[in-house]
Amino acid sequence: MVNTRTDVELAAAVQNALQRLLPQIRAEIREEFRTGSGPSGSGGNP
Secondary structure (H helix, E strand, C coil), X not given: CCCHHHHHHXXXXXXXXXXXXXXXXXXXXXXXXXXXXXXXXXXXXX
């Protein structure tokens, strides 16, 4: 039932999406650490 071409296309689409999103995710994580290191009112680590 597995269509190989569909699996390859899906894998390529996921990889493409990850390559586009990773820099944005990294920037958001960096921003979160920057704001989280200040007052702990933003719901960061206890």
